[in-house]
Amino acid sequence: MNPSICTVARWEFFRFFKWRDQLIGIVSLLVSSVLGFGVVKFASSSKAVELVVVGSNQPLELPEKSKIQLRPTTETLEQLRTKLDQRSIDGILVITENKTNSSENDVELIVRQQPRWVNDLQTALNAQRTSRVIDKASITPEQFQQFLAPQAIKITTTMPNTISLADRGVAIGMGSFMVIVNFLGLSFFMVGITGEKQQRITEQVVSAISPQAWIDGKLIGLTAAAFASVATLLVGGILIYGVVWLAGYGVGMPDSLTRWDLFPLLALLFLGGAIFWNCFFAAVSSIINDPNTSAKSSLLFLPMLPIAAGFLAIPQPDGNAMRVLSVLPGTSSTAMPIRLFLGEVAWWEIAASLLFLFVGIYILRLAAGRIFAAGIMLYGKEPSWLDVIRWAIRG
Amino acid sequence: MNKSQPLVSAEGVGKSFGSIRAVQRISFEVLPQQIFSLLGPNGAGKSTLVRMLIGMLPPDEGTFVWRNSSGATVPLDRAKIGYLPEDRGLYKDQPVAATLEYFAGLRGLNRTESKRVSQLWIERLGLTQYAKSKLETLSKGNQQKVQIASAVLHRPALLVLDEPFSGLDPINQELMVNLIREIRAEGTTVLLSAHQLNLIERLADHVMIIAKGQKVLSGTVEEICHGEHGGKTLRVEFEQPIAANLLTEIQAHGDVRGLLLEQPNLIAMQFGPNQKQLEWLNKLQQWGAIRTFQSSSTSLHEIYLRVANDGLPQKEPSDV
Numbered sequence: 001m002n003p004s005i006c007t008v009a010r011w012e013f014f015r016f017f018k019w020r021d022q023l024i025g026i027v028s029l030l031v032s033s034v035l036g037f038g039v040v041k042f043a044s045s046s047k048a049v050e051l052v053v054v055g056s057n058q059p060l061e062l063p064e065k066s067k068i069q070l071r072p073t074t075e076t077l078e079q080l081r082t083k084l085d086q087r088s089i090d091g092i093l094v095i096t097e098n099k100t101n102s103s104e105n106d107v108e109l110i111v112r113q114q115p116r117w118v119n120d121l122q123t124a125l126n127a128q129r130t131s132r133v134i135d136k137a138s139i140t141p142e143q144f145q146q147f148l149a150p151q152a153i154k155i156t157t158t159m160p161n162t163i164s165l166a167d168r169g170v171a172i173g174m175g176s177f178m179v180i181v182n183f184l185g186l187s188f189f190m191v192g193i194t195g196e197k198q199q200r201i202t203e204q205v206v207s208a209i210s211p212q213a214w215i216d217g218k219l220i221g222l223t224a225a226a227f228a229s230v231a232t233l234l235v236g237g238i239l240i241y242g243v244v245w246l247a248g249y250g251v252g253m254p255d256s257l258t259r260w261d262l263f264p265l266l267a268l269l270f271l272g273g274a275i276f277w278n279c280f281f282a283a284v285s286s287i288i289n290d291p292n293t294s295a296k297s298s299l300l301f302l303p304m305l306p307i308a309a310g311f312l313a314i315p316q317p318d319g320n321a322m323r324v325l326s327v328l329p330g331t332s333s334t335a336m337p338i339r340l341f342l343g344e345v346a347w348w349e350i351a352a353s354l355l356f357l358f359v360g361i362y363i364l365r366l367a368a369g370r371i372f373a374a375g376i377m378l379y380g381k382e383p384s385w386l387d388v389i390r391w392a393i394r395g
Numbered sequence: 396m397n398k399s400q401p402l403v404s405a406e407g408v409g410k411s412f413g414s415i416r417a418v419q420r421i422s423f424e425v426l427p428q429q430i431f432s433l434l435g436p437n438g439a440g441k442s443t444l445v446r447m448l449i450g451m452l453p454p455d456e457g458t459f460v461w462r463n464s465s466g467a468t469v470p471l472d473r474a475k476i477g478y479l480p481e482d483r484g485l486y487k488d489q490p491v492a493a494t495l496e497y498f499a500g501l502r503g504l505n506r507t508e509s510k511r512v513s514q515l516w517i518e519r520l521g522l523t524q525y526a527k528s529k530l531e532t533l534s535k536g537n538q539q540k541v542q543i544a545s546a547v548l549h550r551p552a553l554l555v556l557d558e559p560f561s562g563l564d565p566i567n568q569e570l571m572v573n574l575i576r577e578i579r580a581e582g583t584t585v586l587l588s589a590h591q592l593n594l595i596e597r598l599a600d601h602v603m604i605i606a607k608g609q610k611v612l613s614g615t616v617e618e619i620c621h622g623e624h625g626g627k628t629l630r631v632e633f634e635q636p637i638a639a640n641l642l643t644e645i646q647a648h649g650d651v652r653g654l655l656l657e658q659p660n661l662i663a664m665q666f667g668p669n670q671k672q673l674e675w676l677n678k679l680q681q682w683g684a685i686r687t688f689q690s691s692s693t694s695l696h697e698i699y700l701r702v703a704n705d706g707l708p709q710k711e712p713s714d715v
Contacts, residue, residue: 007500015489200484204545207449207478208501377451 004209008217009224016188017225022232029236033243049090049117052080056095056105061127066120084112091115103136105129170257171341174266175311177230178273178334179304184226185278186300192222193285193376202376211373215282219365223274265350266337272357273333276364277303283368283392286375287383303330310334317343327353329360367392400466402427402553402584403448408457409608410443417443419608420457425553425586425601427464430579432599433588436703440608441588442481445555448586449476474503477551479543481558481588487531491522491541494530495548502549516544536567543571547578554578555586560594572598592696602695606703620692624702626652626667628693629675633660634684641682651675653701660686665693665701 049068053060054077062068070093073080080092091111098104107125109118134144196202205214284299310325317339325335326345332353339345374391375383383391401424410418418440425431435441446452448459450471463469485494492513499509517526520540525533530541539562547554556575560568572594579585589595595602596616604612612619619625636659645654645664653665666672672690679685 003503003505004501007497011497011500015486196486199487200480200482201486203451203480203482204478204498205501206451207476207480208473208498 002213004213005217009221012218012221013225017228026236033240051091051093052089054094060124062124063120068120171338174337175334180230181226181274182277184229186281188222189281189285194288212369215369215372219278223278269333269336276329276361279364279368283371286372329357332357400462404460406458408454410455416608421610423603427584429600430585430598432595432602435605439605475552477546477554479546479556485530490527492526498545499548512548516548553584557588560589560591596695611702624698625693628691629664629672630689632687634686636660
């Protein structure tokens with residue numbers, strides 16, 4: 001490889017990927033997650049709620065971990081209201097028999113402010129009401145459950161593995177990973193190239209190396225910086241999961257994450273997709289003088305449309321739209337991983353996807369190099385679309 | 396090094412942008428270890444010529460011939476060129492040392508060598524205390540020093556400096572002049588484009604003036620100032636402001652090469668090398684009372700103003 005490409009790649013990587021910033025990011029994530037769980041733990045361990053029940057001797061069955069403590073009383077409502085105002089109790093539950101329908105109760109909850117624990121009380125009151133209705137109807141609780149139960153459907157799948165919700169989450173995670181990589185690539189190229197144009201750095205660099213070597217170095221360095229930043233985020237995510245797991249909220253590893261055979265293919269698709277779009281970002285950034293005023297800036301968000309389309313097709317991973325998207329360069333890096341996890345993919349589809357992706361990269365890299373070579377030297381007036389197309393074709 | 400063989404020769408190079416002919420069939424030679432100055436008004440085609448010379452733009456016509464130290468023709472080697480463009484800048488959010496190491500790397504030096512030469516130049520330019528500072532925190536003069544170091548730290552065979560004095564105060568201009576001399580003394584050929592003609596007069600071994608894309612004058616400062624386009628400048632200060640009809644009458648005489656009204660009562664008249672100023676003084680006395688007069692050799696500045704405005708002269712001193 002041309003040594004100047006390595007020099008540019010190293011420079012661009014460390015220009016945007018700072019170890020110190022990444023470490024600070026991870027530590028901040030960890031601290032905030034630990035603090036978050038600390039707050040949750042503290043909130044869940046807060047003092048019990050004392051609720052005084054007036055007018056009913058029927059037992060209320062509260063959920064197992066409920067903080068509500070029910071207490072019957074002989075005191076008058078006036079006395080209880082005074083206690084409520086003095087904060088000696090947290091609430092008064094008044095249960096009276098409905099005058100028109102004896103199987104129903106009227107329930108009033110008197111509290112100082114809208115309570116957060118009302119759901120537990122609602123559950124308990126619902127259970128009490130159901131029990132009363134069953135008694136009145138002279139049926140057993142089992143008969144009542146049978147009456148409410150939906151028709152069971154036995155589902156038989158022909159594929160060896162069914163897709164769990166966790167696997168679906170992994171597939172979405174893979175797509176999101178690519179979206180973040182693309183967004184980072186967009187911002188790195190935008191800031192990098194238009195910044196260099198605005199700071200008048202380009203001419204000095206181009207006097208030393210060819211524009212193609214420069215863009216190649218940028219593609220390697222900035223793509224690596226984008227992946228490294230997302231990898232840092234993943235490390236942060238894993239550490240946070242560790243905190244969650246330690247707090248007792250962890251879940252098992254999804255089956256799809258144990259399919260190691262897919263990982264080399266996924267790596268190729270992710271890397272290829274990122275380089276493909278980064279070529280595009282480099283070309284567009286080089287023809288923009290000022291991102292705040294240029295109408296061409298909006299073009300940079302074009303790659304997000306097919307990626308979003310990939311997400312929309314998740315419900316039907318093997319539908320026609322998804323089949324096309326998983327083969328087209330630019331969308332294959334998002335659509336193909338989703339299909340690999342959620343659907344059935346033929347070997348030739350994988351081969352076609354990789355072939356089109358790498359041919360696409362080759363063509364786009366050449367065109368981007370030509371546009372970049374002309375665009376970076378052009379200050380002042382932005383080129384017309386006709387100019388850009390002419391550069392891409394003829395150089 | 397064979398100093399009689401040019402380091403680079405331009406042979407009838409030309410470049411057009413659409414219907415605009417930016418550079419028109421220009422030929423010149425730059426000798427090894429020479430300070431070659433390229434002069435011309437804005438838009439004359441200097442930057443286009445420089446960009447063609449260093450391979451950033453292909454010429455539409457003509458060629459550049461590069462020679463090595465033994466005089467053999469060689470292809471252009473970008474690693475042997477240092478370039479400080481007119482439109483220049485640096486990565487403002489990056490440290491000084493890292494920036495210099497990067498540019499050294501781009502010019503083909505390995506990492507160890509890049510670090511060594513960067514450190515060397517940081518010390519040489521008195522920037523040691525700023526080595527780890529971001530460029531945006533440096534003064535403009537110090538930023539300019541880093542800029543020139545980034546162009547020269549790989550010890551190029553040819554250093555091209557486009558407007559190296561712009562934005563510098565007189566003290567830093569003087570520092571730059573000395574630095575250019577030192578760089579030349581170390582064996583580097585310098586091609587310089589600038590508008591500070593007093594500095595060029597002191598620095599340049601050879602001057603080429605271009606205007607409207609054409610070469611209008613070329614030679615050493617001595618040749619230009621004492622050759623056909625040189626001569627004498629007579630400054631005459633009158634007691635009273637000069638009447639407009641007097642200027643018209645002077646201009647009507649073909650033997651006055653140039654006339655400049657420097658103040659309401661002060662004129663500067665340029666004469667060829669063989670023209671008699673005394674006769675003119677006598678004539679002028681008849682038109683108005685003279686307070687003072689002074690005769691001096693015509694400066695490069697005065698010649699530049701005349702030829703750059705008038706366009707092509709009939710002959711060039713170097714051709715005489």
